[in-house]
Amino acid sequence: MPRVVVDVMPKPEILDPQGKAVLGALPRLGFTGVTEVRQGKRFELEIPEVTDEALAQIDKLAETFLANTVIENYVVRVEEPAEEMAK
């Protein structure tokens, strides 16, 4: 079944306390060289068929529900089968 992925990230200008906490933990764990961490959410939506209408509907639901566009940005993309197989 085709899968549509919605990635939701805090807007660049919005502080991301969780990402900052993860970044802060890295040196303690011996990981160096990471200068920035931002934490977001990934939603995987399965739909029977990829159509313009279905994608428009998912865009609408991402904008109104999955993301709060006051503080977050989102990207909707169809996951390619090859990408799925590479997992």
Place this chain on the structure above:
Amino acid sequence: MKIGVITFPGTLDDVDAQRAVRVGGNEAVALWHGDHDLQGVDAVILPGGFSYGDYLRCGAISRFAPIMTEVIEGAQKGLPVLGICNGFQMLVESHLLPGGLLRNDHLKFICRDQKLRIENASTAWTSAFRKDQEIVVPLKNGEGQYVADDETVKRLEGEGRIVARYVDVNPNGSINDIAGITNEAGNVVGLMPHPEHAVERLTGSGTDGLGFFTSLAEKAFA
């Protein structure tokens, strides 16, 4: 006056809010999230808690509860609505108030008696206070960091829409120490601290929170 208090799945402070309404001399009406009926109340309180387990974002799922259709419609026509803590989160998710509420900057849940300054004493919910009156009420939140873009903050400040500001300590990193805001009309107020827990001497930090529950009547009979 009849003040409705809405219970959502995961709401905690509905009973305290109902009690505060009664202590304030009003009639409390229990409202249910799944109904499409405000039962003719004169005002609505969205109480604190963890509706829907704070899943997705705090208040994001409750914002689409059936009764919110009537709340949003009413608020746009002037119905007084007070959102406390999780209720404040629902109000920003509903876009009845601008900005958003993020995880506290220090990432810890915080619970303390918090000093506030009431900077706007002319909203439907704060008219019982004097402007710049300082009060102490409990504060308890994990996601209470108020954020908004520069332009929005400038507008809120310029239009006197900061209802309450944290004094001495900023407990969660909120921009400009903002603890509560109102909409342009002054009927919708969102507040992160909990005045409903400070209405009787026996419990809580005192009775400083009572003004939020007596303001409506004072305004009506003024």
